[in-house]
Amino acid sequence: MRFLQRFARWSRQRSRPWVLLLICALPLATMAFRGPGRLAIARLQYEGGGDWYGNPSSLPNLIKAIADRTSLPIERTEAKVKLTDSALFDYPFLHMTGHGEVKFSDTEVQRLREYLTRGGFLHADDNYGLDDTFRREMARVFPDRPLVEVPYSHPIYHLVYDFQNGPPKVHEHDGKPAKGYGIFIGNRLAVYYTFSADLGNGWEDVGTYADPPVLHEQALRLGVNLFTYAATSRVLP
Template structure:
């Protein structure tokens, strides 16, 4: 994997784009001037939504250190019915077990996404069946499709020519990045058979080489950067 050329210039351009988007989006209004934040979603159904406790703090630290994006340094936690849901441009879901949404949560998630929000779901080995069922309720007319490797989410800051990195091996399946598009905007990004969040955790939490941790962090930086810059596109 290679670092993109003229990286500092790219970060400066991204910061300019974010500044422009903040002026027009409802997500910034409640977080204070020019601040961005990541929220972990607490869902019902019995799944461990709280898995990988060090993952988001490490990702947030990397975003703050490697980009010019004005990110909040603390991970937030929300439910789909919280009044603060629309404060966050980036929502993260993970877990090993069942996820179940109420009718109100289905409507709230649909509204969040159609108004410019971004949802990243990371199957932590066990979430796949219930997530596919629930996201079909949110968007029955929008399929979950493979995100082409040419998409900006794989090249915006760091280059991933073959899609998301694979952190853990379970069933011999390749890591996949899937998503739901609203117009040209990728609104939902689903990492399957990748365990990306495990790669964001503290080095040493799992017996993985540091290189995999670095690859996962780089992919996470891409995800957040895309989430906050893609909102300027109608």
């Protein structure tokens, strides 16, 4: 229960009583998903021509880190899902990435809106080239809820590991700072979008790129935070 102890300590230090509510409600939250109290990560398959399948070793490494570092009962293999699949609502955590265009059908827009409104969580990672069309499609999903920068005080940066300055920057690309944007539904962060960070590249096997191991570790730590939040945030009002 290492992450729960950290959870409670962080809550007391920052006067966040709802975090303790999450701890108490965690068994209920885990039972809300896939199978007998287990949790799973699904990679989102989308149309438009973007390489949704990019960073093939990223999610296996993230899943292993979550299993090793928390007590969350996570499935050990990633799933792949389309927004039109009947299994969509089995997964509390969707991950999408790519370099190219994202294009949702009208049905997919409706399904993603329903998934997120009902408590699902989407992490989108711009693998350099996704930004314009991702923002366009999310504006179709939530025309009244713009992407906003997630404040550094948000629990997504502190649940298990502390990130005082937001997401780590794994790749330089055009030199812009790493940013974490989000869409909120009430008090709950439903969409978290890492821009100019290449978090998924950081999750890949060490040596895949020329990134130092310290950035691999930082990326995995934030991924653990993201999944922990997704697995518990459905109990928030």
